[in-house]
Amino acid sequence: MRTIRAAAAVTALAAVTGCGGGTSADGGGSNESPKTLTYWASNQGPDIEADKKILTPELKKFEQQTGIKVKLEVVPWSDLLNRILAATTSGQGPDVLNIGNTWSASLQATGALLPWDRKNFDAIGGRDRFVGSAVASAGAEGKDPAAVPLYSLAYALYYNKKMFAEAGISQPPATWDQLVADGKKLSKNGKWALGAEGGNLANNIHQVFVLGKQHGADFFDSSAKPTFTSDGAVAAVKQYVDFMAKDKIIAPGNAEYAQNQSLQDFARGRTAMVLWQAAASTFAAQGMKPADWGVAPVPVPAGAPGTGRNTNSMVAGINMAVFKNTKNIDGAKKFVKFMTSDAEQKLLNKTYGSIPPVKAAQQDPAFSAPDLKVLRDTLTAGAAPLPQVPTESQFETAVGTAVKQLWADAAAGLPVTTESVRARLAKAQQQMQQ
Amino acid sequence: MTTVAPGRTDRADSGAGSGKGDARRRLPRIPDRIRHGGLPYLLLLPAVVLELLVHLIPMVMGIVMSFRRLTQFYIRNWGEAPWAALDNYKVAVDFDAPIGQALLHSFYVTCLFTVFAVGLSWLFGVGAAIMMQENFRGRGFLRAVFLTPYALPVYAAVITWAFMFQRDNGLINHVLHDQLGLTDQPSFWLIGDNSFIALVVVAVWKSWPFAFLIVMAGLQNIPRELYEAAAIDGAGVWQQIRKITLPSLRPVNQVLVLVLFLWTFNDFNTPYVLFGRAAPEAADLISVHIYQSSFVAWNFGSGSAMSVLLLLFLLLVTAVHLLLTSRGRRGADA
Numbered sequence: 001m002r003t004i005r006a007a008a009a010v011t012a013l014a015a016v017t018g019c020g021g022g023t024s025a026d027g028g029g030s031n032e033s034p035k036t037l038t039y040w041a042s043n044q045g046p047d048i049e050a051d052k053k054i055l056t057p058e059l060k061k062f063e064q065q066t067g068i069k070v071k072l073e074v075v076p077w078s079d080l081l082n083r084i085l086a087a088t089t090s091g092q093g094p095d096v097l098n099i100g101n102t103w104s105a106s107l108q109a110t111g112a113l114l115p116w117d118r119k120n121f122d123a124i125g126g127r128d129r130f131v132g133s134a135v136a137s138a139g140a141e142g143k144d145p146a147a148v149p150l151y152s153l154a155y156a157l158y159y160n161k162k163m164f165a166e167a168g169i170s171q172p173p174a175t176w177d178q179l180v181a182d183g184k185k186l187s188k189n190g191k192w193a194l195g196a197e198g199g200n201l202a203n204n205i206h207q208v209f210v211l212g213k214q215h216g217a218d219f220f221d222s223s224a225k226p227t228f229t230s231d232g233a234v235a236a237v238k239q240y241v242d243f244m245a246k247d248k249i250i251a252p253g254n255a256e257y258a259q260n261q262s263l264q265d266f267a268r269g270r271t272a273m274v275l276w277q278a279a280a281s282t283f284a285a286q287g288m289k290p291a292d293w294g295v296a297p298v299p300v301p302a303g304a305p306g307t308g309r310n311t312n313s314m315v316a317g318i319n320m321a322v323f324k325n326t327k328n329i330d331g332a333k334k335f336v337k338f339m340t341s342d343a344e345q346k347l348l349n350k351t352y353g354s355i356p357p358v359k360a361a362q363q364d365p366a367f368s369a370p371d372l373k374v375l376r377d378t379l380t381a382g383a384a385p386l387p388q389v390p391t392e393s394q395f396e397t398a399v400g401t402a403v404k405q406l407w408a409d410a411a412a413g414l415p416v417t418t419e420s421v422r423a424r425l426a427k428a429q430q431q432m433q434q
Numbered sequence: 435m436t437t438v439a440p441g442r443t444d445r446a447d448s449g450a451g452s453g454k455g456d457a458r459r460r461l462p463r464i465p466d467r468i469r470h471g472g473l474p475y476l477l478l479l480p481a482v483v484l485e486l487l488v489h490l491i492p493m494v495m496g497i498v499m500s501f502r503r504l505t506q507f508y509i510r511n512w513g514e515a516p517w518a519a520l521d522n523y524k525v526a527v528d529f530d531a532p533i534g535q536a537l538l539h540s541f542y543v544t545c546l547f548t549v550f551a552v553g554l555s556w557l558f559g560v561g562a563a564i565m566m567q568e569n570f571r572g573r574g575f576l577r578a579v580f581l582t583p584y585a586l587p588v589y590a591a592v593i594t595w596a597f598m599f600q601r602d603n604g605l606i607n608h609v610l611h612d613q614l615g616l617t618d619q620p621s622f623w624l625i626g627d628n629s630f631i632a633l634v635v636v637a638v639w640k641s642w643p644f645a646f647l648i649v650m651a652g653l654q655n656i657p658r659e660l661y662e663a664a665a666i667d668g669a670g671v672w673q674q675i676r677k678i679t680l681p682s683l684r685p686v687n688q689v690l691v692l693v694l695f696l697w698t699f700n701d702f703n704t705p706y707v708l709f710g711r712a713a714p715e716a717a718d719l720i721s722v723h724i725y726q727s728s729f730v731a732w733n734f735g736s737g738s739a740m741s742v743l744l745l746l747f748l749l750l751v752t753a754v755h756l757l758l759t760s761r762g763r764r765g766a767d768a
Contacts, residue, residue, distance in 0.1 A: 081729075082729055085509060085729070085732075088509055088510050089510065089512065091510075106732065109506050110506045110507070110509055110510050111507075112510050198625075199624075199625070199710065201712055251602075253602040253620075255622070255625055256600070256601055256624045256625045258710060390506065390507070391732075393506075394730075394731045394733075397711065397712065397726065398731075400712065401712040404625075404712055405714070407625070408622070408625040408626045408714065411622060411625065411626070412622065412626050427532050430531065430532035430533075431532050431533060431536065
């Protein structure tokens with residue numbers, strides 16, 4: 001009964017308030033409340049209070065410039081998607097909100113977000129100000145983006161210099177074969193070469209998506225139908241899980257990690273490498289000095305990072321969206337313009353350790369620190385957005401769970417074969433209903 | 435909910451001079467017609483309105499949603515979602531296809547989990563309550579300790595268990611493997627088949643104090659003379675429990691087991707906090723499974739259909755339980 005209530009709670013809200021996401025057909029919003037805005041910010045800092053501290057002065061600045069008061073609410077990641085769904089259903093949501101960029105196409109499909117056509121982009125300084133790959137991760141291909149890039153991130157390989165030196169390894173691996181060879185040298189005496197977050201569905205997806213690209217596989221075909229069981233996708237998932245099952249360079253315990261324990265292991269010298277996005281501040285918080293670790297591009301099968309089979313990261317990051325039924329459409333656009341201005345982009349991305357998706361702001365010397373430079377170069381040259389299909393959210397769950405179960409098999413010493421991987425992925429594919 | 439009919443005295447003519455009449459004169463003037471016919475309903479109205487708003491209307495909406503193809507394309511205006519007739523139900527009960535298979539598997543897991551969790555909770559609750567009947571030093575303290583799990587916030591308690599069950603740094607493996615040497619290597623408790631054991635342990639830890647509390651209250655109603663008479667007749671402790679305690683507790687146990695069953699079968703917090711959005715197959719409880727179908731897979735029509743099926747199952751079980759227990763009572767009364 002509780003589940004019924006859960007499933008119906010959202011609609012009850014709509015019933016009580018007597019609306020169903022009411023907005024005009026053209027979805028342009030209105031200017032009924034030109035002096036106020038509500039903003040849902042995603043939790044980017046160490047905690048919600050930290051985010052409030054970081055954002056409040058900027059919102060005050062915006063208020064001084066425009067006279068528009070912004071009411072801030074920082075929403076934890078665990079709640080954000082459900083909150084957005086409830087807001088979409090009831091029409092009672094914020095004016096402006098942050099979304100994970102991988103959800104862009106799924107949320108775009110709800111029709112609740114303002115499409116960023118040329119006119120809207122022009123209102124915030126033009127589409128050309130943004131890095132192309134970041135804009136590509138803001139909605140389905142061929143449609144106007146459902147959001148505007150705000151913070152960009154990419155994956156890099158972080159490695160422990162001391163452990164590498166002790167194992168006689170002079171430089172970080174550039175290919176997967178090198179990583180496995182180095183990994184075998186590093187994995188001994190209770191220490192392991194590579195960290196993973198086997199229980200974290202999103203992280204699983206990020207890794208196998210990139211490996212899929214390197215195997216020439218997309219997880220969806222051109223008509224947005226899932227192709228999880230293609231040879232390339234199966235090989236990609238198997239390659240990732242084989243780091244534990246076959247190569248023995250990931251500790252079995254990593255199979256149940258889902259709370260960034262792999263970063264703790266790295267900081268404590270138990271693990272020599274992790275694949276992560278902007279981990280510097282976490283390492284510092286764990287007591288690591290910047291000189292203790294190095295950063296390199298995520299390995300590729302051969303050659304240098306690039307496009308297609310040499311893709312070495314997904315385009316990670318946060319986008320900013322406007323609800324279509326906002327009562328302050330002009331103010332919302334002004335606010336997006338303010339948050340994506342060169343000055344704010346430099347300030348906010350420096351604070352959060354991310355990369356500005358705005359080209360001009362990226363030129364700031366602060367983003368040339370070794371770790372950020374690798375992220376920046378990756379975003380420019382080697383990153384591809386996750387499939388921008390309406391069922392992306394289901395894909396993350398279905399395939400992320402399949403990979404999680406394969407980690408559990410590997411950790412328990414059960415065989416991980418091409419057949420077992422294909423079977424798990426086939427089940428995931430069949431569960432994708434639309 | 436039953437309504438209490440107005441007492442006969444209320445329908446008596448307001449006789450001035452009688453004590454009752456004096457009391458009635460102090461009440462606000464209510465027209466006789468309302469007082470005699472509609473007052474109970476008037477008093478019930480706020481509760482009925484609230485119940486409708488927060489419970490029944492959403493439930494009806496959930497049932498309506500189960501007949502629609504409600505995906506993210508329509509959540510903005512769910513009334514426009516196309517009718518699916520019985521399609522959502524067909525998908526849910528097609529046990530040859532993956533969605534039906536997964537739901538059936540989840541149902542089995544939930545049934546097994548419920549049997550273990552309710553059985554053990556009841557056993558511990560009854561055992562502890564019987565032991566606590568005797569007066570001894572520290573009984574009050576122990577009672578308070580026993581009730582602690584029931585008083586703790588569920589989220590905090592379960593997250594603590596999740597830490598304790600961690601393979602590499604958890605207290606459970608530290609004791610079982612490092613200190614007692616009972617396992618060859620540290621076991622996984624949050625992934626793989628052992629996750630079922632972890633789930634049952636946490637559920638029992640969480641709910642046995644409730645059983646203890648209810649049974650303890652039930653024991654207060656058993657006259658001491660029965661035990662004294664039995665002791666004089668030479669009955670031992672086991673015989674006293676079998677012949678006096680358990681039969682006397684039957685009405686309490688009937689309600690207790692039903693409530694524990696409903697709570698356990700529907701338990702969402704424990705698996706969700708322990709395993710997150712994607713529970714291991716061995717611990718895939720139906721409440722989280724339905725949540726996933728609705729809020730994670732964005733298929734609210736399918737999730738609602740599964741919810742309705744679950745509701746029907748629970749109603750059936752409850753009806754059978756009530757039928758059997760009321761028969762039992764009638765039999766006992768005869």
